[in-house]
Amino acid sequence: xIDGENLVLTIVTFEATKDWADLLxxxxxxxxxxxxxxxxxxxxTTAKCVAVEREYIDKDYRDTFSHFHSKRFSxxxxxxxxxHFFDQHITRTILKEASVDGKKVEAxxxxxxGYSVIRPTKPNCIGRTFLxxxxxxxxxxxxxLCPEKVSILGTELAITGFPFISQDSDVTVCAxxxxxxxxxxxxxxxxxxxxxxxxxxxxxxxxxxxxxxxPSSGLHVWQMxxxxxxxxxxxxxxxxxxxxxxxxxxxxxxxIESGIPVLAGTKDHVVVAFGHRSSFTANLPGSxxxxxxxxxxAFVVNDDNRVPYQLIQRTGVVSGAGAQASKYTFKxxxxxxxxxxxxxxxxxxxxxxxxxxxxxSSEFGYKVLSPSLKDSRLVLRLFLTTGKSFKxxxxxxxxxxxxxxxxxxxxxxxxxxxxxxISNIDAFGRHEVCGEILWDATRNAREPNGWxxxxxxxxxxxxxxxxxxxxxxxxxxxxxxxTTYELYRNNLQPI
Amino acid sequence: xxxxxxxxxxxxxxxxxxxxxxxxxxxxxxxxKFIDEVxxxxxxxxxxxQQSEAAAKLRLMR
Numbered sequence: 001x002i003d004g005e006n007l008v009l010t011i012v013t014f015e016a017t018k019d020w021a022d023l024l025x026x027x028x029x030x031x032x033x034x035x036x037x038x039x040x041x042x043x044x045t046t047a048k049c050v051a052v053e054r055e056y057i058d059k060d061y062r063d064t065f066s067h068f069h070s071k072r073f074s075x076x077x078x079x080x081x082x083x084h085f086f087d088q089h090i091t092r093t094i095l096k097e098a099s100v101d102g103k104k105v106e107a108x109x110x111x112x113x114g115y116s117v118i119r120p121t122k123p124n125c126i127g128r129t130f131l132x133x134x135x136x137x138x139x140x141x142x143x144x145l146c147p148e149k150v151s152i153l154g155t156e157l158a159i160t161g162f163p164f165i166s167q168d169s170d171v172t173v174c175a176x177x178x179x180x181x182x183x184x185x186x187x188x189x190x191x192x193x194x195x196x197x198x199x200x201x202x203x204x205x206x207x208x209x210x211x212x213x214x215p216s217s218g219l220h221v222w223q224m225x226x227x228x229x230x231x232x233x234x235x236x237x238x239x240x241x242x243x244x245x246x247x248x249x250x251x252x253x254x255x256i257e258s259g260i261p262v263l264a265g266t267k268d269h270v271v272v273a274f275g276h277r278s279s280f281t282a283n284l285p286g287s288x289x290x291x292x293x294x295x296x297x298a299f300v301v302n303d304d305n306r307v308p309y310q311l312i313q314r315t316g317v318v319s320g321a322g323a324q325a326s327k328y329t330f331k332x333x334x335x336x337x338x339x340x341x342x343x344x345x346x347x348x349x350x351x352x353x354x355x356x357x358x359x360x361s362s363e364f365g366y367k368v369l370s371p372s373l374k375d376s377r378l379v380l381r382l383f384l385t386t387g388k389s390f391k392x393x394x395x396x397x398x399x400x401x402x403x404x405x406x407x408x409x410x411x412x413x414x415x416x417x418x419x420x421x422i423s424n425i426d427a428f429g430r431h432e433v434c435g436e437i438l439w440d441a442t443r444n445a446r447e448p449n450g451w452x453x454x455x456x457x458x459x460x461x462x463x464x465x466x467x468x469x470x471x472x473x474x475x476x477x478x479x480x481x482x483t484t485y486e487l488y489r490n491n492l493q494p495i
Numbered sequence: 496x497x498x499x500x501x502x503x504x505x506x507x508x509x510x511x512x513x514x515x516x517x518x519x520x521x522x523x524x525x526x527x528k529f530i531d532e533v534x535x536x537x538x539x540x541x542x543x544x545q546q547s548e549a550a551a552k553l554r555l556m557r
Contacts, residue, residue, distance in 0.1 A: 218557025
């Protein structure tokens, strides 16, 4: 059903599959069949209604229009369509009333699945797109998400998701699109980073390029890395061939678990990986220490050629998984770029080296200091977080002992800390941990005094020296009646 | 600001805690062993990062 076909805002209510054809009719010529197919793939199971906003001035498309399309003899329209998707039927009245009624805007917000800008570009018309994870149905996964506010007829809706854009094949191909997605995530989530538009992404590489910048013929991996560095995210680059299969996938997981979206390169394409799906109770053979990455069976990615929130499976595409399953598997990822926060000097692999040295040492090892852990098969989860976020969750988690919670609350922490959560098979299956080691992420790995605290169920060791900007001074507290407690969840959100 | 002031992180810290290492020598010995142990791995990882960066110059994404 179509309401207001010739109005600036047209509402298409889906009552049967054929109504997607109604959308094509209302939104053509900007929306073409290929674009519609992508929208159907992304939203077919959830969208019940779409509001088509005409004459929309999209900041990202306008940027490429001004710097590229306007210079052509035959120019496309400078304006776009914006499609707003809802999982319930909505009306013009509902939209209007929600602008002045808090409860109504809340209800409307719950049914809002996000938007997709339709550009007058061929062959890819899907422009800036911001869909909520709910738009794809449950992925049983965890992902980095950022907020956005959207205004429809004066009603402001707030959603979270991960930005998506498809390449326009002129100014942007997959490389620029993937960099744009990561940069938009950062600017949406943190005020520290400026909003960057597609042509600006191209310009970020101008000092590292030979020849012309547009039309784009792609970017080398190192050019993407330089683009990230130029906006204050110094990159680390890892390749599968150098790291080895298991360690490569473990590092990729560790950075994603740290809430850092990464550029993951296949043989000739690049996607943004920003989440994972893990089975916490998977039965892992062997008797050695387990890393939580071993429970990971899929990465959540945005592939500009496909739809948002696809899953790259460890072992291959599951039959019947549809368009939300990527055609790639873990093995297809050959390298990745991590846009590190500026104040993290310790890379994941170095943190792992130093923290495992502590765990196995004759002075601080778990076999020496923790009777309850010494015969356990340990499960370790490594991640980066901010001291501020770590402290914010202390009260809810209780940290297994009041002394530990109190000490961490009062302990001056660096902006970023590496955390190694220590658990065993049983506790981890319940999403619980037994202790952790905190490490100063601004330290050099060769400094033996980079760690801030070590907590096993029976003991807490704290460096009160570096906490007060002095030489390391380690003190210990013996803990009675410890309990397990909830693992840290802040970097990623369930989707 | 008096930098020599004894600052406690939590009330009763001194009473409830113990020094982990009894002597400075013990602590220095731990540090020496630690550096010796992690050094070779860290060196390998530094080389691996350099190799990855070199490989990144050759890979084109389009």
